[in-house]
Amino acid sequence: MAEKISFEAPRGMRDFYPEDMVWRNKVFDAFRAAGEAAGFEPYDSCVVESYELLARKAGEEVGEQIYHFFDKSDRHIALRAEMTPTLARMVAQRQKELQFPLKWTTIAQCFRYERMTKGRKREHYQWNVDIIGEDSILAEVEVIGAACDALRRMGLSSGDFKVHVSSRRFLGELLSGSGISADKHAQVFLALDKRGKMPDEEISAMLRDGGLSDADVKATFDIMNLKSYDGCGELRELFRLAEIAGFSDCLEFDISVIRGLSYYTGIVFECFDTVGEFRAIFGGGRYDNLLTTIGGEPTSAVGLGFGDVVVTELLKSRLGEGAAKAKRGVAVGFMFPEQRDAALALASRLRGEGEAVMLSLKAQKPKKFFSRAESSAAAKAVFLGPDDVEKGVARMKDMETRGEIEICLSAAK
């Protein structure tokens, strides 16, 4: 036997055993179905990108966290930390040919080298939903609506989650209205984005460092207490259209949603569980610099990123660990080698009829067969003994109801 080496995945990377895949498929299937229902077209690209592209878009913090290396031709390449730079590159590459607006979606594995803390991995999958080249607020409605639809398809309702919505433009107007000049807004956004993550005193200090007077700081905190979006036309329109589209119960106005630095330019949103137990489920907004940062033509876009980790934790908590284990398919077994041909013929016939069939590969005692069928995903089970094959009739057992129906084996030839 060879020297034993570690059987663990590299630190921060996940293995998906079949029982983990049941959850992942539940989440991914909902992403795909919601994207398709809302008319988004799938796209994808390789997880390996040029380092230059990723560094251009990334802030300094992210730049530090990129996995990067040189290939054998000394090309500087990297594992993407997010999909947006790749999206920008692909759109820019065909900007003259593509028919805008684009409605594109992908489920992209992304890598980030981070200190390991609980729940933090160094890779995750992120569902991306983007509309590129459309100014209308209907773009925001379609993107947020698709995300709410995905959560519903996973089995959650508006009682489980809320999409917190605000507008960068609105917040800027409110700041200007309080006499805080536009050149200071970026610094204010940066400070306000830290709310909840650091004490208000430190945020006040950040604001004063940004050139705000004590009165400005007070005005800024007052704005953060705003509970109504009535002063903002685009938010009023967003909520009205969400009602027509049937997901306004999933939305709430939240002036404190900022989303990082200079990236976003209009509506911004973040989705949280209503208990406040988990980190953000998804987030996004309108951004106008997608293509210009890499040298493409200016275009407006709305997009969101929806990771697989938080939502899976939420689903397990709200629906229970057993929720993903839907029983389906038929287990087929046989008692002696003499029944193997009949079992294979039956399995092939059932597969031809559209059933998923778990065929035992060798003769078994009935007890062992039914015990494994019980613990598997099988909804039904058929076990062939000598008498069944001789008579040409077997019994198919419903694993839940314990009821049995007779099936004809002769049709198997």
Place this chain on the structure above:
Amino acid sequence: MAEKISFEAPRGMRDFYPEDMVWRNKVFDAFRAAGEAAGFEPYDSCVVESYELLARKAGEEVGEQIYHFFDKSDRHIALRAEMTPTLARMVAQRQKELQFPLKWTTIAQCFRYERMTKGRKREHYQWNVDIIGEDSILAEVEVIGAACDALRRMGLSSGDFKVHVSSRRFLGELLSGSGISADKHAQVFLALDKRGKMPDEEISAMLRDGGLSDADVKATFDIMNLKSYDGCGELRELFRLAEIAGFSDCLEFDISVIRGLSYYTGIVFECFDTVGEFRAIFGGGRYDNLLTTIGGEPTSAVGLGFGDVVVTELLKSRLGEGAAKAKRGVAVGFMFPEQRDAALALASRLRGEGEAVMLSLKAQKPKKFFSRAESSAAAKAVFLGPDDVEKGVARMKDMETRGEIEICLSAAK
């Protein structure tokens, strides 16, 4: 505008635009459906693996081709070149808990740094189908049967492809029967594996270098002309069971299928298009050293690797470029901003009924709307003008038959 950077994917890596994803989804959907029908459970792992694991399993050539690098903690990591080492690691990690036999499947992106030649990429996706811990020939039948089923689900038939099957054990027996001792068999397999890739004279030279006499070389070439598998019990059984399972028309005996070096131990197979136009579509066989090379307990396994590149080329060639573009879903548009709410309400209703809806995000002239609907994937189209909304009735057009049906808008509220 920022300095322009390259919009191309890194060399050897693929972008998948929506029109490429149509083909990829056709192939992946067939992989998933065939795996599920045959009762294989999905698993997955991260594309980043430890270098030590990959180097252990890989031959020298592959070791040279691995993308590897050091992370910020100086961990030696790499992008997997194939899934088998990861599969071995995951099985070994839980060897005491897992219920054997395992029937596992995954679609794994794999990387290999190669000189760029036509059709050769540095990454591809490989469908892996494995049965681990089962000696019965029924394991081979299930694995090969699933692959044939996937090809049929893609729209191909046994006239388009054949699975060439042989047995390492049978070939060894034939060589021994000709007086070529077992210690020389590895060298003979190595030489015979090059047939078709180099002239027979060079293969003869390789065989003589391996210690074979001129008579042995002649005997070896005679064996390569064998057309019947009657002397091999396990091949007879495989063909008989494939007939019961309904895919024997996809199989043919081919003594020249060898598959590399010491990896395989029994049945081996490779699938080719019947015209002989493309490289192998998939290949695999029985292998016994899966776990022992990394220090796990011995176990027998049957598996195959089925790449996405060759089969996609084959499908485009045999089915035509248009074959993947199935029309589906409904395009919804509107003439003036006043009809936008009605269009959104209709789109939401149709989505609730299970339709994929491509909703126009702004008012359009009917000509422009129908022209884009025509070039899109939409099977049906509805365009709302002022009269339609006033009457509460619109017309849904079938894009293929040009027929129209009336639909009620009032039900949209």
